[in-house]
Amino acid sequence: MDLPVMPPVRPMLAKAVHEVPRTPGLTFEPKWDGFRCIVFRDGDEVELGSRNDRPLTRYFPELVELLKEALPPRCVVDGEIVLVTSGGLDFERLQLRLHPAASRVKKLAAETPASFVAFDLLALGDRDLTPAPFRERRELLEGVLGADLARVHLTPLTEDPDVAQDWFTRFEGAGFDGVMAKPADLPYEQDKRTMWKVKHERTADCVVAGFRWHKDGAGVGSLLLGLFDDDAVLHHVGVASSFTAARRRELVGELAPLRENALAAHPWREWAEAHPDAGGRMPGGLSRWSPAKDLSWEPVRTEWVAEVRYEHVQGGRFRHGGRLVRFRPDREPASCTYAQLEQVPPAELAALFPEEPVR
Structure with a gap:
């Protein structure tokens, strides 16, 4: 070439x-x-x-x-x-x-x-x-x-x-x-x-269910977020990240009490105990784009609620990583459901993509 x-x-x-x-x-x-x-x-x-x-x-x-x-x-x-x-x-x-x-x-x-x-x-x-x-x-x-x-x-x-x-x-x-x-x-x-x-920006109140360490090993890299469906099942919907170095260190201390006995009644206990290459939508699943990337995570008791800024939802998850706005001690985790998300109906794209769509 x-x-x-x-x-x-x-x-x-x-x-x-x-x-x-x-x-x-x-x-x-x-x-x-x-x-x-x-x-x-x-x-x-x-x-x-x-x-x-x-x-x-x-x-x-x-x-x-x-x-x-x-x-x-x-x-x-x-x-x-x-x-x-x-x-x-x-x-x-x-x-x-x-x-x-x-x-x-x-x-x-x-x-x-x-x-x-x-x-x-x-x-x-x-x-x-x-x-x-x-x-x-x-x-x-x-x-x-x-x-x-x-x-x-x-x-x-x-x-x-x-x-x-x-x-x-x-x-x-x-x-x-x-x-x-x-x-x-x-x-x-x-x-x-x-x-x-x-880009579109919205906020949602999510359950904090765990976190991943930052690559420097000295702070929290991202918070793992969950929302409840109509059957009260907590689904992993994405992460909140992009913290400053100082905030990463602060979060370690803030989350420390929630790490005690976190797996005892954790809704993602089976995921936490699974082999890291189990795949699927579990927090420890492999990254398709970077298979060598470490996606292991630390569970916390699901007692905290975080208000998170996100762009849009696809397949029941935040399409891009969210950003933490604040923690919400005034909200109960059980109130964090998919019902709060704004769902935008698909527009007709036939004029732009006349090919037969994938089904």
Whole structure:
């Protein structure tokens, strides 16, 4: 492979904001809920790179063939791999595609084929386009992408912030992760937060059921959270993290009394005693993206309630890690149920994804 922009490429990143910006000169796109992917094509060679330098090529063989048809012979394209279902984009099922066995990869490629959404062009032919303004890169991308193929798409684009606000509100339930905003004259700057992302934020009161140690071993890295269903079963719904070093140390002392006899009547006792590679949705299950990552956890008595800020829910869990707002001594753990979560109905995405959805 010999391209003017060679792998690995660190994708351009974004700063989080809480509302759609209305600065003149901005362009807006939907923020997709999938795997960020840089596609490198040089003739018959196609490589799918992730934002963390982990190759995705072997996991999505069906996309490799499609992209050979959709892209010009020599190019580098920034985009997102997504899984389109009848209920919207499904990130959890997309994660299942990251399987180590080749036979399983082949089976999943046929049963749950992925789609690719292109939104930037980094190189074309012998030209490095990263210094060019986004406006020019987008025009070139529109001219060379074969987006009439099933499961290969050009992301929608608007300069109207009111349209962007409509996308932000109307398409959330279908798997949109928010809205991206970028200046039309912006060059492609690898690994720099020069764009903006607008994401949904809500709060929920959750049961604190355990914690994981920080990687430095000196403090709490994340709190394990639970919510009760209609049958009073406590489900693991995600974590709250991103503590300062000082707060990590404080939490060790605050949680210490709750660690005493924590397993005696803990609703996740079987999970805590399971072998760490048991898998599933238990707190100690393996990470599909980082199998070597230590996900062992420390149980605490389920007596505390935490108010947590989250973005959205998918498959009964917080799609991204939550952030602790405060502890709620005024709330009873039994009151922390799924009923408090705001569920957004899926919007119709057929106009954007006309392919047959995965069922």
